[in-house]
Amino acid sequence: MTVIGLEDVVKRYPSGEGYVEALKGVDFHADRGEMVTVIGPSGSGKSTLLNVIGLLDTPTEGTVRHHGRDVSEFTEDELTEERRSSIGFVFQAFHLLPMLTATENVELPSMWDTSVDRRDRAVDLLERVGLGDRLEHTPDQLSGGQRQRVAIARALINDPEIVLADEPTGNLDQATGRTILEELTRLKAEEDVAIVAVTHDEQLLDYADRVVRIVDGVVQ
Amino acid sequence: MSVVDALWRVPSAQMAWRNLGRNRIRTALATLGIVIGVVAIASLGMAGVALQQQAQSDLGGLADEVTISAGQDADAAGLTDAQVDQIRSLAGDADVIPQKSNSTRLSSRSGGEARVSVTALTQASALYNVSAGVSPDRLQSGALLSESTATELGLGLGDPVEYDGRQYRIRGLVASEGQGQFGGAGELVVPVSALADQRYYDSVTVVADDGDEATEIGDALDAEFNAGDEQVLNIRTSASIQSGISSFLETLSLALLGVGSISLFVASVAILNVMLMSTIERRGEIGVLRAVGIRRGEVLRMILAEAAFLGAVGGLAGAGVSLAVGLVIFQLLAGDPLLVLDWASSQYLVYGFGFAVVASVLSGVYPAWKAANDPPVESLRG
Numbered sequence: 001m002t003v004i005g006l007e008d009v010v011k012r013y014p015s016g017e018g019y020v021e022a023l024k025g026v027d028f029h030a031d032r033g034e035m036v037t038v039i040g041p042s043g044s045g046k047s048t049l050l051n052v053i054g055l056l057d058t059p060t061e062g063t064v065r066h067h068g069r070d071v072s073e074f075t076e077d078e079l080t081e082e083r084r085s086s087i088g089f090v091f092q093a094f095h096l097l098p099m100l101t102a103t104e105n106v107e108l109p110s111m112w113d114t115s116v117d118r119r120d121r122a123v124d125l126l127e128r129v130g131l132g133d134r135l136e137h138t139p140d141q142l143s144g145g146q147r148q149r150v151a152i153a154r155a156l157i158n159d160p161e162i163v164l165a166d167e168p169t170g171n172l173d174q175a176t177g178r179t180i181l182e183e184l185t186r187l188k189a190e191e192d193v194a195i196v197a198v199t200h201d202e203q204l205l206d207y208a209d210r211v212v213r214i215v216d217g218v219v220q
Numbered sequence: 221m222s223v224v225d226a227l228w229r230v231p232s233a234q235m236a237w238r239n240l241g242r243n244r245i246r247t248a249l250a251t252l253g254i255v256i257g258v259v260a261i262a263s264l265g266m267a268g269v270a271l272q273q274q275a276q277s278d279l280g281g282l283a284d285e286v287t288i289s290a291g292q293d294a295d296a297a298g299l300t301d302a303q304v305d306q307i308r309s310l311a312g313d314a315d316v317i318p319q320k321s322n323s324t325r326l327s328s329r330s331g332g333e334a335r336v337s338v339t340a341l342t343q344a345s346a347l348y349n350v351s352a353g354v355s356p357d358r359l360q361s362g363a364l365l366s367e368s369t370a371t372e373l374g375l376g377l378g379d380p381v382e383y384d385g386r387q388y389r390i391r392g393l394v395a396s397e398g399q400g401q402f403g404g405a406g407e408l409v410v411p412v413s414a415l416a417d418q419r420y421y422d423s424v425t426v427v428a429d430d431g432d433e434a435t436e437i438g439d440a441l442d443a444e445f446n447a448g449d450e451q452v453l454n455i456r457t458s459a460s461i462q463s464g465i466s467s468f469l470e471t472l473s474l475a476l477l478g479v480g481s482i483s484l485f486v487a488s489v490a491i492l493n494v495m496l497m498s499t500i501e502r503r504g505e506i507g508v509l510r511a512v513g514i515r516r517g518e519v520l521r522m523i524l525a526e527a528a529f530l531g532a533v534g535g536l537a538g539a540g541v542s543l544a545v546g547l548v549i550f551q552l553l554a555g556d557p558l559l560v561l562d563w564a565s566s567q568y569l570v571y572g573f574g575f576a577v578v579a580s581v582l583s584g585v586y587p588a589w590k591a592a593n594d595p596p597v598e599s600l601r602g
Contacts, residue, residue: 095504
């Protein structure tokens with residue numbers, strides 16, 4: 001089932017006198033249960049692609065569909081709601097909040113939603129990524145690999161359909177990166193989510209169901 | 221803990237509280253600014269009240285009296301009993317004290333002499349404060365004498381003084397700020413019977429509760445006795461003194477509060493700076509919040525809550541310190557530290573706290589708005 005689809009997406013940024021074209025007519029889709037790795041050199045437009053897929057950025061031209069709905073008609077608050085309910089993010093720099101415990105960091109996306117209590121799911125997710133004994137630790141008490149696991153658990157807290165990972169192994173050594181990727185692969189199947197990972201790390205290719213190469217804003 | 225428990229149920233407040241805990245020195249310094257602002261505004265406000273109360277008790281005695289004497293169109297050379305009764309009926313609850321006056325020369329056994337004014341009245345307690353002895357409600361026998369004259373003549377409580385051939389025992393010594401007809405000079409206060417041969421009263425003093433009531437009574441008397449341009453009674457109130465004192469003190473209070481509010485203004489600029497710095501520092505973090513689906517309004521509330529906490533904590537601490545300062549001010553100016561608890565002065569503690577919270581939240585508006593509306597793509601990149 002296709003979660004997200006991009007059709008002929010163009011993204012232009014104003015730059016100096018003219019424009020920089022980061023995406024030059026990209027078609028893309030991701031389905032549940034598959035891991036798509038987008039690989040390309042820096043400046044190739046892969047981060048812009050991830051932002052567009054994650055509804056953090058809107059395309060200049062072309063269409064982005066979530067569940068078949070054109071997101072260009074969404075208001076800012078609807079986009080936020082869509083991100084909250086169906087998209088999970090994993091960042092290169094982890095981006096955990098330093099004053100919250102591991103469990104609270106995992107709960108963060110649903111923290112303002114007082115109608116649901118995600119504590120049990122947060123604990124469950126942390127146990128599944130092997131951090132059952134680190135529930136009350138704050139990020140500075142965790143190693144890099146452990147932090148990225150917390151971030152993965154956070155990405156999954158709201159039962160998303162798609163998890164977007166921006167250089168998920170970028171701040172980790174090779175061995176740790178490998179265990180993180182194994183974790184992602186396992187959860188992809190268990191949670192039946194689409195995973196889109198953006199990287200220039202060839203290691204990710206071993207875990208990908210599908211590889212998309214992007215150079216200069218064009219999918220090869 | 222109960223405060224923390226309650227906060228726990230409000231996500232914005234919970235996050236705000238923890239964010240403030242991250243950089244305690246900065247939080248403490250921002251709070252200190254607010255504390256100083258609140259102390260300035262509250263203690264200067266209370267100092268104004270203390271000065272006002274002090275001035276009222278020092279000068280208010282002048283302003284709440286109406287002094288009546290015979291006017292140029294009077295039929296008699298003084299006020300008649302009938303006029304005094306009429307004044308009583310118009311004065312309502314206020315004390316009406318008819319007086320007869322004269323003057324004499326007192327001599328002491330040692331040969332000293334002093335010139336004093338003589339006032340004959342019954343209700344001495346309403347007009348005379350004594351530094352020793354008593355000031356009787358009904359002066360039937362005995363006399364009161366100015367302290368200064370008593371000292372000059374070597375007289376004390378219980379000693380006799382002679383006036384018009386009769387002996388009066390001194391029952392009280394009038395404090396130097398006596399309020400008789402001829403203030404400043406020595407004064408002898410005797411029962412009305414001592415001047416029984418004077419047919420009319422020379423003056424009547426009406427003592428009202430305050431300056432406003434005195435003015436009202438004065439106007440009523442004027443309307444009753446003095447038809448047209450006639451001046452049967454000469455009625456003097458200190459309305460102009462009263463309003464002069466009031467307006468001066470109000471100006472003074474406002475000036476003091478103005479100085480205080482400058483401090484609070486400076487403190488809120490400091491909060492604006494602190495909040496702006498901390499939101500810029502946390503730009504990436506706020507970008508993450510927005511990326512994972514936290515709404516703009518929720519980010520806004522979180523940062524406003526941080527500012528409100530700074531204001532509330534600073535305001536409370538400031539009110540506490542101001543209370544201590546207030547106790548000292550009232551001890552020094554009014555002699556009774558507990559007067560600070562009167563609403564007239566303690567209201568400034570409430571105002572100080574209120575202004576602190578309002579000023580802090582206002583200072584938080586711009587940083588909060590800026591953080592909430594920063595596009596997450598930009599903040600995550602930077």
